[in-house]
Amino acid sequence: MDFKLQGVLPPIVTPFKNEEVDLEALRDNINRWNSTGLSGYLVVGSNGEAVYLNEAEWEKTLVTAKEAAGEDKFIMAGCGRESTINTVAACKRAAELGADCALVITPSYFKGQMTPPRLAAHFERVAGESPIPILAYNFPQATGLNMGPELVAGLSQHANVAGIKDSSGNIAQLSEIVRLASDEFSVFVGNAEVFYPALCVGAVGAILAVANVLPEMCVELQAAYDAGGHAKAKKLQWDLAWPAALVTRVHGVGGLKTAMALAGYSAGTVRMPLSMPAPQAVDEINAAFKDLVYQGAEELS
Amino acid sequence: MDFKLQGVLPPIVTPFKNEEVDLEALRDNINRWNSTGLSGYLVVGSNGEAVYLNEAEWEKTLVTAKEAAGEDKFIMAGCGRESTINTVAACKRAAELGADCALVITPSYFKGQMTPPRLAAHFERVAGESPIPILAYNFPQATGLNMGPELVAGLSQHANVAGIKDSSGNIAQLSEIVRLASDEFSVFVGNAEVFYPALCVGAVGAILAVANVLPEMCVELQAAYDAGGHAKAKKLQWDLAWPAALVTRVHGVGGLKTAMALAGYSAGTVRMPLSMPAPQAVDEINAAFKDLVYQGAEELS
């Protein structure tokens, strides 16, 4: 790998205009993020509403992101599918389109059958056939399945399984994953509400919805931690927690796009069945982000 | 509608040979089912491993099933997608390919945002744009979401929402759905372990994985009920419960295909990440189905 699998990545949103993908808006956002300390971009992930895209849309979103991304930013592509063969195909296509690595969520439709051995077989075959390194994606809130430390530690032995994004919010588990996995395995936390504690127990980076809105603040938190500035990191964690909750578990992608608009990004709207937040929720989001967004703008100028 | 939305349907399996769809095997199975009392076929549903099919495979599976189906059998097509527009597109395509109605599962990736009003908006728009009647599909074990009686009763007012398949196994809920929904609304139970009690509280039919293996036994149970033969229906329910559990929640689609092979169907194998059952599970399935399959064969001859 010619990039370092660490640091802060936003799972970039896919802007829609009248329910159509708005590639120009996507390009504008990336241009702006390029001047920040973000390490890279997760494209066509959960917050990119990838489950709402058809194949052609998935491809052109990825291509556009790759083209717009700064040279110092790596591209992680959401490639998880329910079947193993479709997942392999997505990884191959993502590689052709310029992705540096692939994020693969646990297949979950037949949850009752997705035992650790079945999940291990899935990830190992995908890793074996993918031309680019893969990261496992553990997101129990969406999938109803959890990948425990032993399963992940086993996968970390595979040369082409480069890391994991753990969005469970379970810090005991994340700590055990770091402890048990191979040394080169990169553990990303996927939940901004536990970003600082995740760093404390060994995460090397984070993939955070709120980094779409407040990239510098997220980068600053990790920089503070890296420099031993625990007091500052804790302060930033506390400032970040509730705004981050609002644009994820509370108001979802619609909330995230609302906060992005407040921060001057071209976020567009969501696709149905999602909806943009009701006026009261918009007020709540604006109140929570107002000072942070302004602060961020100051710092950038 | 020129067919009656009631009776027993199998959610027909999609046979695979070396992980490729085996249309010939599919045709053979349907030919055999055509001579039974089944009302119709659910094609490309959960047990059809629809989540593992690409678009072309989805289409040819549906086309083949339509061609092979007897004239007295209606075709229900699994058309649920995460986005509303993709769901509408699937319903339109299914209609073009000959489906009589569409089964639409609740979108569930962003569970936290799928409030009853959002689900209602989704189903109403799909119903409004679909050329064929739709049925809602409630399957909390896979989606992590439940459709309550009030939500369903509201949807039942829409002229193009013809019914529901409720696989929750929750009979109190199914009873309330029947009680509160409009009179023409067809409630199917999707769980063989509660088939008879579901009929008692007002279900008009069932969509049952085990009906792939034991179609006549399932049809007979409903016929007994319809004729007031409660003792016989209860006896059949008891005989059916454990075998049905084995090919659903216990061993999944791999278990179902194993039992079908025992009964002489051309079931093929499953796609990864699913797997066929281990030898011990195969023995368990064979033991549970042996007498029932033989009995069924007798009755048919």
Next chain:
Amino acid sequence: MDFKLQGVLPPIVTPFKNEEVDLEALRDNINRWNSTGLSGYLVVGSNGEAVYLNEAEWEKTLVTAKEAAGEDKFIMAGCGRESTINTVAACKRAAELGADCALVITPSYFKGQMTPPRLAAHFERVAGESPIPILAYNFPQATGLNMGPELVAGLSQHANVAGIKDSSGNIAQLSEIVRLASDEFSVFVGNAEVFYPALCVGAVGAILAVANVLPEMCVELQAAYDAGGHAKAKKLQWDLAWPAALVTRVHGVGGLKTAMALAGYSAGTVRMPLSMPAPQAVDEINAAFKDLVYQGAEELS
């Protein structure tokens, strides 16, 4: 046993006046219930707020109920405790105070340790040392633990485990329990929303909160079923479902006492931390019960 373990029992409420047990009110209620077709009474059970009583209160409540009960009514006493020895002690004391049988809920504080073998060991020791027959009580909504059919079937082999009250609402499970348990084992359903379907799959009776308010209607439902009157039983089930939900999962014991007051019973109030329902909930309860209570009064006069 000199009584038949079947039919409808109310889990009788414990009336409080200024948070003190009101034995006179208890006696009044029982006197009125004595003239109905109820089989017996469950005393100091969940709806009797037994978890809020100290030992002396538990005893005098049980003694009073025993004294007031009609000769044709049997007394079931709630005797579950977290430890096995305390449960045994409660069964012995209940026997001394005149109880005919004991209802023993699954211990659940250390849920993670309460494996089927531990639960089996608990119930077997209690059964072995109790002077009166015991029934297991499965109430996952309160305990977070479920007793599956295999565990229950095993216990049914013990001569002093006379039955089960299953309040899970899971009819597939109840059906399997009936099928697998020994012949003399009495399965009671503990959830009025599935009373009729439970009878269809083999329950011999029910222990229903709503039977505190509408004893005759509950008795009538079972009588209709016993006489083969499925249409009438289904109609009664539908009429009963929502009112029953209101006085259990929706508004709890406070809701139940509100409905009892409407029906002329001396229900008193609840103990903290429970509370009596807010005015809007009272209106909802009154609206749901008004016609049924009146009807019941008519029938009795």
Next chain:
Amino acid sequence: MDFKLQGVLPPIVTPFKNEEVDLEALRDNINRWNSTGLSGYLVVGSNGEAVYLNEAEWEKTLVTAKEAAGEDKFIMAGCGRESTINTVAACKRAAELGADCALVITPSYFKGQMTPPRLAAHFERVAGESPIPILAYNFPQATGLNMGPELVAGLSQHANVAGIKDSSGNIAQLSEIVRLASDEFSVFVGNAEVFYPALCVGAVGAILAVANVLPEMCVELQAAYDAGGHAKAKKLQWDLAWPAALVTRVHGVGGLKTAMALAGYSAGTVRMPLSMPAPQAVDEINAAFKDLVYQGAEELS
């Protein structure tokens, strides 16, 4: 308060011999713990099997612990009961018997009714009537109920609610509780698998089952954190995590008593329905604790 509500406390086990409370063993253990850096003792808590004690046993266990405790150790008594009045009575009795503060678990039998306002009413009345400060105890794994940050922050305004023990393991929540609660409010973490990250986000101490076995190691972790030794704290956290899991969520109180015996404590056995671990589990526990216990003994000598 004449003691500081912070630092490490073990929830001390109640030793049983032939299912009877063994006060001598209890005294021996406390004598040994007195020479460590533990802040105090939680007596008759979850790991003290308080739910298995009758009232007389609860009293004599508390009295004995108070008598044996060193002068620099404070006594926290488990006083939670299902009813508010019984909880108040327990707090009063604990105060009479010398407890310095009371730990009050959320009542949970009627989970569906235990809304935040009802829980607030419960805790406020208990705090108002208790002669000693109370701490709320959040233990969703046992109770099936969670106390969210807003509820806890509200309670923290009450002068006699001195803190909380949060055993949820949810670090995002613990962080928000610290952030939102009043300044003097003491947040203890109740889960050793997240001890270090809990300190990072503001916990002032911990109540840890594993501190029964490895008191010095737990105390050392907090001392390292307090001195800014993050690397050492992280190392100790990793060493502690799996052994701690073994004596809590994996093998429960039986596992804890097994590890205590290995470390030379007089732990006795558990009460039924709990059981001591099977031989294989004993081996697993011994393997995990062997080096740590020896190390601890060295340090003490």
